[in-house]
Amino acid sequence: MSSSIIIPFEHQQSAHCETGVLSNLMRFHGLRVSEPMAFGIGSGLFYSHMPFIKLNGIPVTSYRILPGHIFKRFSRNMGAEMRRVKFRDPREAMDELDRTLDQGLPAGMLTSVFYLPYLPKAFRFHFNGHNIVVFGREGDEYLVSDPVMDAPTRIHRTALMRARFAKGMPDIKGRMYYPVRVPGDADTAGAAIKGLRRTARDMVNTPIRMFGAKGIPYLAGKLRNYERKLGEKDARQALGNLIRMQEEIGTGGAGFRFMFAAFLQETATLTGRSELGEHALTMTRIGDAWRDFAFEAGRVCKGRAAADITYGTLADKLVAIGKEETALFKELARTRKA
Amino acid sequence: MKKEEVPQDDANMLEGKFRVVKYALNEKGEYEKVPSVGWEPENTALEQAWDVINERVETARQAVLAGSLSPLAYHMEKNMMDAGLLGKHMGLPARKVKRHLEPAGFAELDAATLERYAEALLTTVAELKDVPR
Numbered sequence: 001m002s003s004s005i006i007i008p009f010e011h012q013q014s015a016h017c018e019t020g021v022l023s024n025l026m027r028f029h030g031l032r033v034s035e036p037m038a039f040g041i042g043s044g045l046f047y048s049h050m051p052f053i054k055l056n057g058i059p060v061t062s063y064r065i066l067p068g069h070i071f072k073r074f075s076r077n078m079g080a081e082m083r084r085v086k087f088r089d090p091r092e093a094m095d096e097l098d099r100t101l102d103q104g105l106p107a108g109m110l111t112s113v114f115y116l117p118y119l120p121k122a123f124r125f126h127f128n129g130h131n132i133v134v135f136g137r138e139g140d141e142y143l144v145s146d147p148v149m150d151a152p153t154r155i156h157r158t159a160l161m162r163a164r165f166a167k168g169m170p171d172i173k174g175r176m177y178y179p180v181r182v183p184g185d186a187d188t189a190g191a192a193i194k195g196l197r198r199t200a201r202d203m204v205n206t207p208i209r210m211f212g213a214k215g216i217p218y219l220a221g222k223l224r225n226y227e228r229k230l231g232e233k234d235a236r237q238a239l240g241n242l243i244r245m246q247e248e249i250g251t252g253g254a255g256f257r258f259m260f261a262a263f264l265q266e267t268a269t270l271t272g273r274s275e276l277g278e279h280a281l282t283m284t285r286i287g288d289a290w291r292d293f294a295f296e297a298g299r300v301c302k303g304r305a306a307a308d309i310t311y312g313t314l315a316d317k318l319v320a321i322g323k324e325e326t327a328l329f330k331e332l333a334r335t336r337k338a
Numbered sequence: 339m340k341k342e343e344v345p346q347d348d349a350n351m352l353e354g355k356f357r358v359v360k361y362a363l364n365e366k367g368e369y370e371k372v373p374s375v376g377w378e379p380e381n382t383a384l385e386q387a388w389d390v391i392n393e394r395v396e397t398a399r400q401a402v403l404a405g406s407l408s409p410l411a412y413h414m415e416k417n418m419m420d421a422g423l424l425g426k427h428m429g430l431p432a433r434k435v436k437r438h439l440e441p442a443g444f445a446e447l448d449a450a451t452l453e454r455y456a457e458a459l460l461t462t463v464a465e466l467k468d469v470p471r
Contacts, residue, residue, distance in 0.1 A: 013371065015359050036361065036369065114418070122351040122384055126418055150356040150373070167426035237390065240383035247380045249358050253339060258361035262369035284363065288339060298379025301386060 009106045009135035011145040011152045015252030015259060017131040018070050019044060020147025021108045024133060026080070028106055029182040033078075035252075040263030041191045042074035043198040045256055047325070048211045049219040055127075055169060058241045061219065063255030065202070067129040071177070073198065077191040081181035086173040090161045093174030097134060097142075100178060106135035106145070110175040112166030118146070118153045123249055128172050134160070148249050190338035192267040196276075199260075200333035204326065213329055216322030224315040235311065240301045243294050254294075257287035271338075279332060286324050293317045339363065344372040349381035391418060402469045408444030412469045413459045427458040 009028055014020025014035045022038040033041070044064050051059040064070075075082055087093035100107045112128045113119055136143035141154045155163075164174045206212040219242075226235035245255070252259040261283035268276035297314055299305040339362045352358070357373035364370050398415040401407040414424050414435075421435040428435065437443035438455075447455075449463075456466045 013356075013359055015361060015371070035371075118355075120351060120353040120355050122353075122388065125387075126423070148356075148358060168423050171426070237386060240386040243379050243383040244387065247377060248384070253344075253360040253362070258339060258369070262361045265369055280369075284339070291339060294379045298382045301379070301382050 004136075004138045005101050006136035006138070006143060007101065007104055007106050009133065009145060009152075012147075013150045014147040016250045016256070017129075017147050018067065019259075021131040021133055021145075022071060022074055024145060024147060025106065025108055025179055026182060029179050030184060031078075031080070031182050031186060033188065034262075034266065036259050036262035037188065037192065037266055038074055039070065039256070039259050040199070040267065041077050041188070041195040042070035042072075043077075043195045043202065044070045044073075045199050045260045046202055046211075047213060047215045047255075049215045049222070050210055051222065059238070061242055061245045063246060063251060063257075073195065074191075077194045078186045078188070079181075079183045080179055080186070082177045083180045084175070084177040086175045088173070090165045090174060093164055093176065094157065094161055097176060098137065100176070101134070101137055105178050106133050107176050107178045108133050109164060109177070110172040111160075111163040112168075112172065115159060115163035115166055116146070116155065117159055118144070118149075118155060126166070126168055128166050128168055128170060187338070189267070189270045192263070192270060193335060193338040196264075196267065196332060197335055197337070200329045200335065203329035204333055213322055213326040216325060217319050220315040220318035220322065223318065224312055227311050236301050236303075239297050239311075239314075243297055243301070246290060246294055254287035254290040257283055257290055261287060273335075276335075279328065282324075282328050286321060286328065289317065289321050289324070293321065341365070341370070341372050344374050345377040346375050347378040347381060348375040349378075349385070351376050351381060351384055391415075399469050403471075405441060408439055408441045409467055409469050410444055410455060411439045413455075413461060413466055414439070417459050419459075424458065428454060 012024055014023060019035045019039040022042065023033055023035045026033050046065045047063055049061045053060045071082060085096065087096065097107055108131055110128065111130045111132055112126060113130045114124050114126045133145040134142050135145055140157045142157065142160055143152055144155050145152050164172065166172060203212045209218050226238055230238060247253065261280045264276050264280035264283060268274060268280060293314065296305065296309050300309060300314065341362045341364050344360050344362045352375060357375050359371040360374050361369050362372045395412065395415045398407060398412045402409050402412050421432040421439065425432045425435045438447060452463050452466060456463045459466065
């Protein structure tokens with residue numbers, strides 16, 4: 001192993017880590033696919049509110065499918081193949097990374113944001129699902145394309161090893177992946193329609209009340225009682241957590257709804273199906289409603305809400321959003337096969 | 339959201355290191371990536387989350403100074419861990435870590451274990467044995 005290797009890897013900033021890594025890795029292998037397209041083809045959009053599953057003590061509300069599944073569905077729909085490995089021994093994981101780089105292949109991997117010193121401190125919580133690409137090595141430092149950043153950065157070997165072996169939910173065990181087959185003639189339009197149909201079905205057909213579009217009124221029901229059940233302080237905190245899951249680094253705004261609208265728009269152009277362009281506008285309006293919810297929720301958090309904004313009116317906003325999402329995804333579920 | 343509506347509410351959360359991107363509609367009605375330094379509700383929610391963490395750290399620090407917990411408790415909170423998570427990093431059951439959170443349990447630790455705790459908590463053995471005054 002020579003001490004230095006730099007693979008010519010084009011870094012493009014993204015809103016979200018998983019779709020950003022996917023888009024950047026695919027481009028390296030000759031398949032141009034934007035972040036919203038990667039998100040849509042991988043059927044990334046979803047909604048769930050799971051009061052019984054807690055991350056850092058906070059009930060999980062999620063606007064997307066499970067981590068890692070966007071890769072999976074994207075690969076299936078596009079006919080791409082990834083090699084995925086994990087390790088018991090951190091040294092072994094670093095050796096395998098070195099070997100991969102020496103073959104001229106950039107490698108995607110999971111890390112914990114808590115252990116990434118180059119990220120701003122305010123965002124460094126124990127979240128073990130952050131995807132980055134390593135595309136080179138110089139002495140003891142690795143060259144990193146972190147999709148949420150505007151430019152590539154560097155990390156010391158010891159720090160990277162730690163970030164790749166963070167424990168908790170989940171133990172990530174040095175998880176690393178890279179494409180081994182990327183079709184040169186992929187049917188992007190067909191894959192987009194497949195991805196879209198899957199998302200629509202997930203949103204309207206999942207038969208459990210906390211999942212899909214009906215999870216939104218389910219959360220609304222809980223939210224309505226937050227203040228009475230939790231007390232003012234904890235209610236505000238629960239509200240703050242909702243805002244974070246919806247808006248913090250990684251969703252592109254409105255809990256991925258704008259990214260999904262961008263996907264609909266691009267798919268409309270690609271397939272010539274103008275109705276998808278109309279749906280993109282509807283999705284945008286729904287995204288704006290999510291932003292409005294977050295804005296008012298933020299004021300309640302700070303104790304600065306106008307007198308007419310209460311937990312009840314916030315819940316009403318969610319009920320309205322739930323109705324609109326249900327209607328839109330029912331419509332989208334009728335999208336013709338490619 | 340239109341491009342010009344993408345909020346630029348800077349609360350120095352990003353430390354000037356970079357801007358995040360949001361998807362918004364440009365003047366032609368097409369989506370594009372638009373950089374943002376932050377948004378007030380997000381900043382509020384983040385500040386609130388840090389207030390909770392800082393409060394826990396301070397409570398632990400006071401308990402250490404009062405002699406009811408070992409300094410390990412302070413460093414554990416500072417790393418946003420609980421006994422379970424710290425135990426995973428140490429290869430120890432949570433109940434052992436809890437024992438070490440007590441001053442008496444902490445006093446029994448050998449040099450090697452202290453060294454491992456220091457590493458897991460991103461600090462030095464000397465610092466691990468104390469809290470900021």
